[in-house]
Amino acid sequence: MGSVALVHGWGGSFATTWQRSGLTALLEDGGKEVVGVDLLGHGAAPKPHDPEAYNDLTARVFDAIDAASPDEPIEAVGFSLGAITLLRAAIARPDRFSRLVLAGIGKNVIERDQEGATRIVEGLESVIESGEATPAVLADMDHTARLFVQYAQQPDNDIVALAAVMRRASAGELDATLCSAVTCPVLIVVGDQDFVHPADELASWFPQGQCETLRNVDHFATPEAFGFFDATLEFLDAI
Template identity: 45%
Template sequence: MAGHGLRHIRSTCRRRSEPKARATPLNSVPVLLVHGFATSSARTWGDNGWLDLLSDIGRAPLPMDLLGHGSADKPTDPAAYDELEAELFSRFPEGQVDAIGFSLGARTLLVLAARHPERFRSLIVAGVGQNLFPTERSSGSGETIAAAIEGATATDDPTLRYFATLAEAPDQDPAALAALMRRTNAPPVTTESLSAITCPVLVVIGDKDFAGPAEPLVAALADVRLVTLRNVDHFATPKDFGFIEASLDFLADLP
């Protein structure tokens, strides 16, 4: 069903404007994909057609589930998630990667690209922006999301309700997701840390995304391109063809 819908979107785009031709020889640099909070690689990248599209252009997709999600281990101790980024990096292939991340996956990849810039040939991040930089307002958001996932508090907030619904999927464990939200030693993202990233970065964000605006993130990166999706919110971003098309174009333009 997902593949059929995506084919329809692609054909519609072709009728509207002819996209540039892309080379199809196999590229040896894998494309690593990391999903957002309370979902999985299968749902974010597989169901929305990313894996097939990358294969179609001769790229080898490498979807990875974050600790606490999908097929990965799901500890319920918040302290276990202090090593979320290091645990993901321990599963990286040898050599460089082109990496794509959404939301929590994007944050995780930005942290890793700052720590290990030599391992990233390029980076695409979506669903992140101003929200990466801590504020007084965001200080209690982790506990609020954890409580919503556990059903401990009733809420009329549509974002919290959506996270709670995602956590009920068969491949998720609400206790593990709540534990992740309660970790106390998440590495900070700062303008100073982001300055260590040396690869080209594509930032994609919807103009209705609560994570925006993207300008504070863009200003902190040395080699960056920004694409804004019109009338797209946070949760619609992974399936938006504007995001997909911008990412494929960005990858095709790499030397």
């Protein structure tokens, strides 16, 4: 049935995003060989504090998939930062991917919210300075920044490294021309309560793109939503 790589989002890891949710077990029950990826700064990967270390996040993706499936293209699932990283990887080497599920991305790819990203970084830095995410510190943040800061509090996370990931240099804007190089089937999955919703225009950038919108699902709930599981397993023919 082939291999499928799983790439978590910012602040997550292979263990906390995919193993804990049970998606890995479901894929394995469907005959898939799961390839886990921890992005730099996350999980079991090194956690440098220099933002420049994160300028190319695709390296660990390619290391993992080239080791697991050196001769055949691979299916892959990514959430949020992991989805954007997979997208950049597929643009660079479209021959390495046979199917892509990109969750938790949408209008943020088309028009980057730089002000929102700055507020998230400022929120992280305020926690670093205070030493903990106290109610008083959280109260000074907007809703999205507060969500990211709270998500960063997961066990074994290095909040300084996570702030460095957020401060990394831009890898360049993505557009329809670049995405048209990704010729494999692509499924975009986004919750209708996600700050990146809608994703229909992004899906239209791919020659074989489609979009699945999950009802009453926000950003960080996406990789644990039953609708996400159903859409992903059906798309990867793992049910």
